[in-house]
Amino acid sequence: MLHRLSIRNYAIIDKLDIEFCERMNIITGETGAGKSILVGALSLILGERADTKVLYTAEEKCILEADFDITGYSLNTFFTQHELDFEPHTIIRREINQSGKSRAFINDTPVTLNVLKELGEKLVNLHNQHETLELTKAGFQLNVIDTLAKNSALLNQYSSLFQIYKKEQRRFVELVEQNNTASTELDYLNFQLNELNEAKLETHEQQDLETEQNMLTNVEEITRAVQMAQQILSNAELNILDQMNEVQNQLKSVKNLNKDIFILSERIRSAQEEFKDISNEFDSVQENTTPDPERLEEITARLSLIYRLQKKHNVSTAEELLKTQTELEVKVNSVNISSNQIAEFKHALEKQFKELVALAEQLHTSREKVLREFQNNIVVLLTKVGMPNAAFRVDIRKNDTQHLIQSGLSEIKFLFSANKGFAPLEIKEVASGGELSRLILCVKSLLADSAALPTMLFDEIDAGISGEVAYKVGEIMKKLSRNHQIIAITHLPQIARTADLHLFIYKEATSGKTLTRIKELKGEDRILEIAKMLSGEKPTDAAMANARELVA
Numbered sequence: 001m002l003h004r005l006s007i008r009n010y011a012i013i014d015k016l017d018i019e020f021c022e023r024m025n026i027i028t029g030e031t032g033a034g035k036s037i038l039v040g041a042l043s044l045i046l047g048e049r050a051d052t053k054v055l056y057t058a059e060e061k062c063i064l065e066a067d068f069d070i071t072g073y074s075l076n077t078f079f080t081q082h083e084l085d086f087e088p089h090t091i092i093r094r095e096i097n098q099s100g101k102s103r104a105f106i107n108d109t110p111v112t113l114n115v116l117k118e119l120g121e122k123l124v125n126l127h128n129q130h131e132t133l134e135l136t137k138a139g140f141q142l143n144v145i146d147t148l149a150k151n152s153a154l155l156n157q158y159s160s161l162f163q164i165y166k167k168e169q170r171r172f173v174e175l176v177e178q179n180n181t182a183s184t185e186l187d188y189l190n191f192q193l194n195e196l197n198e199a200k201l202e203t204h205e206q207q208d209l210e211t212e213q214n215m216l217t218n219v220e221e222i223t224r225a226v227q228m229a230q231q232i233l234s235n236a237e238l239n240i241l242d243q244m245n246e247v248q249n250q251l252k253s254v255k256n257l258n259k260d261i262f263i264l265s266e267r268i269r270s271a272q273e274e275f276k277d278i279s280n281e282f283d284s285v286q287e288n289t290t291p292d293p294e295r296l297e298e299i300t301a302r303l304s305l306i307y308r309l310q311k312k313h314n315v316s317t318a319e320e321l322l323k324t325q326t327e328l329e330v331k332v333n334s335v336n337i338s339s340n341q342i343a344e345f346k347h348a349l350e351k352q353f354k355e356l357v358a359l360a361e362q363l364h365t366s367r368e369k370v371l372r373e374f375q376n377n378i379v380v381l382l383t384k385v386g387m388p389n390a391a392f393r394v395d396i397r398k399n400d401t402q403h404l405i406q407s408g409l410s411e412i413k414f415l416f417s418a419n420k421g422f423a424p425l426e427i428k429e430v431a432s433g434g435e436l437s438r439l440i441l442c443v444k445s446l447l448a449d450s451a452a453l454p455t456m457l458f459d460e461i462d463a464g465i466s467g468e469v470a471y472k473v474g475e476i477m478k479k480l481s482r483n484h485q486i487i488a489i490t491h492l493p494q495i496a497r498t499a500d501l502h503l504f505i506y507k508e509a510t511s512g513k514t515l516t517r518i519k520e521l522k523g524e525d526r527i528l529e530i531a532k533m534l535s536g537e538k539p540t541d542a543a544m545a546n547a548r549e550l551v552a
Contacts, residue, residue, distance in 0.1 A: 004020070028505070149366045
């Protein structure tokens with residue numbers, strides 16, 4: 001339950017601290033004193049968005065803090081899931097600075113607004129005029145039935161599987177599209193792959209062929225150069241080898257007399273051997289360098305094929321062509337693999353769909369089982385709140401299994417008529433504002449035990465009602481407060497009389513500013529306030545007596 005609410009620098013509130021009781025909390029007060037501001041402050045604490053307009057003083061930040069006693073709320077999983085410290089007295093804080101940026105904290109740990117809102121929905125059920133309109137919406141109506149049917153676990157199981165199914169379904173469509181595209185290209189892919197396979201390319205082949213082609217193209221020039229080299233080395237009258245022999249003859253008589261000359265002579269001898277070997281190699285080169293037009297034509301044709309394939313595939317080497325060949329093999333094979341995957345995928349989706357339909361059928365059956373009792377109970381409560389001739393019915397329809405949605409197969413419509421002799425129609429078409437307020441109260445009184453909402457806040461649920469009807473509405477709310485904390489903002493004495501804690505909001509002018517203040521009313525102060533609600537600012541003795549009777 002909400003134990004304490006602290007407000008700093010919000011709207012026309014500079015500083016306010018409110019403590020609530022665990023049962024019926026009634027808030028009354030002057031028009032414009034700030035009753036709705038309290039709801040706005042609590043809404044911010046529960047995760048609603050804010051801006052700088054909430055600041056009372058622009059130079060300071062707004063701080064809103066609420067202390068909830070969550071003993072027995074079974075929220076340990078939520079706190080563990082979001083890595084928060086669990087405390088029986090959990091403190092939620094919102095801070096809004098001058099630029100409109102806000103921060104949220106749960107037990108001093110920073111959290112996102114989404115996390116804050118998720119926790120807020122577990123702590124407080126806020127009923128205002130906006131939520132009255134929610135009663136006309138199909139999603140809200142279906143949620144009411146699921147709450148009464150205690151479908152939470154089954155609905156979570158179905159919703160989780162439904163999300164997985166829709167995700168897998170999208171993947172399946174993408175896979176089919178990819179496979180269709182690949183199948184369309186398969187003939188062309190096979191043509192390209194066969195062309196490369198027939199080429200029988202080898203690593204480094206292009207480089208070797210280009211080298212050989214260059215040699216065969218320049219046979220005459222190579223032969224001429226080799227012959228000239230041979231001439232210089234050994235064939236001319238003054239060739240290198242003969243001159244080196246002459247050098248050795250000159251050194252022969254003295255090389256043993258001088259160590260350095262001996263070493264130089266040996267080096268010359270070694271060079272002679274190297275030059276002789278080079279001369280023999282030139283002979284071999286000359287023998288192997290012969291014109292071969294047929295081989296040259298063969299190489300040119302092979303290289304032309306390689307160059308054509310390179311240009312076609314936008315690459316520059318035979319190695320890249322081999323890589324392209326491998327990639328084409330993968331693509332061609334993937335088309336066949338995808339076909340198998342599609343068949344397996346389709347089978348898995350069909351299995352998931354059958355599981356979904358089975359769960360949706362269970363949900364629908366579970367919903368149908370609670371309708372008769374729900375309808376009867378609503379009619380009884382409507383009679384208690386001043387609508388003895390009202391009719392209420394829930395129209396439920398099961399969609400075709402091919403139209404599964406997030407909530408299953410069921411479509412729900414609440415049908416209502418306030419007057420005898422008129423067939424029930426959809427709520428949004430026939431219910432007035434006052435009738436909607438009483439109807440939502442009846443619904444919530446039935447939901448209270450099933451929904452496990454510890455704190456229920458009613459913001460002027462008494463709009464459009466008065467007299468005996470207001471008295472009965474107060475009775476229902478009082479009954480609700482036996483098991484749930486109720487906070488109700490009202491302007492009717494018939495409802496104010498039910499308070500276990502009566503808070504009065506008023507305005508106070510100080511230093512040229514209007515501020516909101518709050519105080520608890522007890523004893524004669526409370527009697528006086530209810531009397532004013534009955535007859536005006538200056539209540540008569542009769543009004544005071546009436547107020548005493550109401551409170552008693």
